[in-house]
Amino acid sequence: MEQKKEGKTLTDVQLTRDTRNIAIGKVGVKDVSYPIVVMDKNKKFQNTIARINMYVDLPHHFKGTHMSRFVEILNKYREDIALDKLEVILSTMKEKLGASNAHLEMEFPYFVEKKAPVSKAKSLMEYTCTFSASLSDRFDFVLGIKVPVTSLCPCSKELSSYGAHNQRSIMTVQVRYSEFIWIEDLIDIIEECGSSPVYSLLKREDEKFVTERAYENPRFVEDMVREATVRLLSMENITWFSVEAENFESIHKHSAYAAIERKKG
Ligand SMILES: Nc1nc2c(ncn2[C@@H]2O[C@H](COP(=O)(O)OP(=O)(O)OP(=O)(O)O)[C@@H](O)[C@H]2O)c(=O)[nH]1
Numbered sequence: 001m002e003q004k005k006e007g008k009t010l011t012d013v014q015l016t017r018d019t020r021n022i023a024i025g026k027v028g029v030k031d032v033s034y035p036i037v038v039m040d041k042n043k044k045f046q047n048t049i050a051r052i053n054m055y056v057d058l059p060h061h062f063k064g065t066h067m068s069r070f071v072e073i074l075n076k077y078r079e080d081i082a083l084d085k086l087e088v089i090l091s092t093m094k095e096k097l098g099a100s101n102a103h104l105e106m107e108f109p110y111f112v113e114k115k116a117p118v119s120k121a122k123s124l125m126e127y128t129c130t131f132s133a134s135l136s137d138r139f140d141f142v143l144g145i146k147v148p149v150t151s152l153c154p155c156s157k158e159l160s161s162y163g164a165h166n167q168r169s170i171m172t173v174q175v176r177y178s179e180f181i182w183i184e185d186l187i188d189i190i191e192e193c194g195s196s197p198v199y200s201l202l203k204r205e206d207e208k209f210v211t212e213r214a215y216e217n218p219r220f221v222e223d224m225v226r227e228a229t230v231r232l233l234s235m236e237n238i239t240w241f242s243v244e245a246e247n248f249e250s251i252h253k254h255s256a257y258a259a260i261e262r263k264k265g
Pocket residue numbers: 001012014063064065066067068069
């Protein structure tokens with residue numbers, strides 16, 4: 001729609017015709033920083049700040065999409081729990097932007113209170129989580145979490161007279177599910193798969209405990225993704241998953257890496 005400002009016509013350039021006959025698969029806004037509300041197993045909800053990408057498809061005949069509408073839609077639902085509103089946000093994107101499919105990606109820090117293993121000292125641990133949702137004819141949702149763990153190399157332990165190389169690793173799990181899964185529960189499952197979980201706060205007695213626990217529990221990246229696979233396969237409500245492990249090797253400049261993806265049924 002054309003508007004006038006200070007005598008000048010505000011032409012809606014986006015609506016003008018493009019003649020190259022090329023449709024666009026994804027167009028929209030990327031890396032919008034916005035507050036969101038996430039469900040929290042212990043506190044009911046948690047306020048956090050997400051980096052958000054919102055995209056739709058654009059038919060070949062339009063010059064551009066209407067970028068302002070993405071943020072208008074996001075803003076409308078900002079007080080609501082993000083997960084509850086994903087489908088309605090996507091369907092509003094389709095409707096307001098005249099699109100046949102819509103995509104929404106959110107990456108956000110999520111904090112979980114953890115107790116140190118011996119002293120029981122409490123602290124908050126940050127996990128990076130992702131919601132990836134899309135709506136074409138059907139709604140699709142993938143929950144992702146990056147879980148840091150310690151890994152200790154079984155080969156190094158076997159070969160060395162003293163110690164074994166060990167490092168921080170990141171396990172990235174993504175799941176599709178039929179029934180709601182708490183982020184906290186998925187974190188617990190993945191943390192079992194390394195040599196030891198990592199913590200924000202450890203007292204001396206905890207440090208001794210986690211060092212010895214990792215030594216007693218050596219894991220290759222292969223072990224880590226296999227351990228995760230065994231656990232994720234046994235969870236009936238998970239319909240699809242992918243799990244990756246990356247060990248930021250303390251004896252190499254590169255990482256060790258493994259990944260498994262499974263669709264069930
Ligand atoms: N489509 C498009 N818009 C862009 C881009 N970069 C900046 N914009 C700006 O995004 C702004 C918002 O566009 P619209 O949503 O169409 O704004 P509007 O016409 O005021 O809003 P509606 O009346 O809802 O269409 C415009 O000022 C565009 O110039 C780009 O690469 N593509």
